[in-house]
Amino acid sequence: MPRFSKYSLLAVLLLSAGLVRADIKIGVIASSTGPTAAVGIPQKNTVALLPSEIGGQKIEYIVLDDASDPTNAVTGVKKLLGEHRIDALIGPTTTPAALAILDFVAESKTPLLTTVGSSAVVLPMDDKKKWVFKTTQNDDLIAEAVLANMATAGIKTLGFIGFNDPYGENWFKVFSAMAEKAGIKLVANERFNRTDQSVTGQVLKVIAARPDAVFIAATGGPAVLPQAGLQEKGYKGRIYQTHGVATNDFIRLGGKTVEGTLMAGGPMLVADDLAAGNPIKPMAQGYIKNYEAKYGAGTMSTFGANTYDAGLLLQKAIPDALKKAKPGSSEFRIALRDALEASKEVVGAQGVFNMSAQNHNGMDQRARVMMTVRGGKWVLLKE
Known part of the structure; x- marks a missing residue:
């Protein structure tokens, strides 16, 4: 023993x-x-x-x-x-x-x-x-970069389509206040659910408001739905997304309908394009x-x-x-x-x-x- x-x-x-x-x-x-x-x-x-x-x-x-x-x-x-x-x-x-x-x-x-x-x-x-x-x-860090891009592009009016949940609501709260300070007028505000199969009604209301750009506050695959709807209905303005679509799957799911999407997001997604001295670059490339x-x-x-x-x-x-x-x-x-x-x-x-x-x-x-x-x-x- x-x-x-x-x-x-x-x-x-x-x-x-x-x-x-x-x-x-x-x-x-x-x-x-x-x-x-x-x-x-x-x-x-x-x-x-x-x-x-x-x-x-x-x-x-x-x-x-x-x-x-x-x-x-x-x-x-x-x-x-x-x-x-x-x-x-x-x-x-x-x-x-x-x-x-x-x-x-x-x-x-x-x-x-x-x-x-x-x-x-x-x-x-x-x-x-x-x-x-x-x-x-945080949303305000991303919103700051998006609004700076909008200002450079001369965007004056904006349509908003977001999830009908805390993600969409918080983005609207943050983004609408910052947009107003930047001199960009919100002319449409629509919501949809993550499981919705169609957002045609929301898309038509946004287009009817004739905004210079549309901002979509959604994540993953569901974020493709309103963008595809805008493209199908002939919308010609800029379309911005949150960093909730920062994935290659978003492009695979959306195909040509998401070509030209604008987004402020984490640098890892474009790691190879970062400057050589950026400390995040080697860490991001290593993870990839x-x-x-x-x-x-x-x-x-x-x-x-x-x-x-x-x-x-x-x-x-x-x-x-x-x-x-x-x-x-x-x-x-x-x-x-x-x-x-x-x-x-x-x-x-x-x-x-x-x-x-x-x-x-x-x-x-x-x-x-x-x-x-x-x-x-x-x-x-x-x-």
């Missing part, structure tokens, strides 16, 4: 009781099925590229699919928090799902690195949102190379890069948290939140992160470029 010291025997007993845990557990929720799958699949796929060990600790990733449904996201979070006792969470894919899980994340004091577009998940800062960190550009080596040429997506950047932030923060507490404890989760909030000049594939107590996104102008669809691919728009 093997002999144990009293200390090793105590460790065995504690491990068997679930009181001591060596591994760090990271939960991931991604919409790998449902209407937002074009966004969620690359996020799920990217998990395989995240570090398997940080600070000498093995990292275990538990990945769940919410099928693009906020209710499923809540169910998944409850499972991850209660059954798996995760130390941190990455995801979910959609803004409605992220907003739906905020109470559970805050109550359990578990850091959430969310990959959604809307700034509503981190602003305004409060006791719940202090547990949330966001790896996609690793992703496409595993999943095939042309499959990379900025949505996956947002998950990758979440992993980079954790890679920087976890060693500091380990100095204060052990994985699996509330003390570790608190220390990890604090370390994430202290992140400075963390270079990712989508931008450079500088977090603070009031800014849990931490991205600046380095995290956005203007681009367009030309010849069936995204290219950097040189202004």
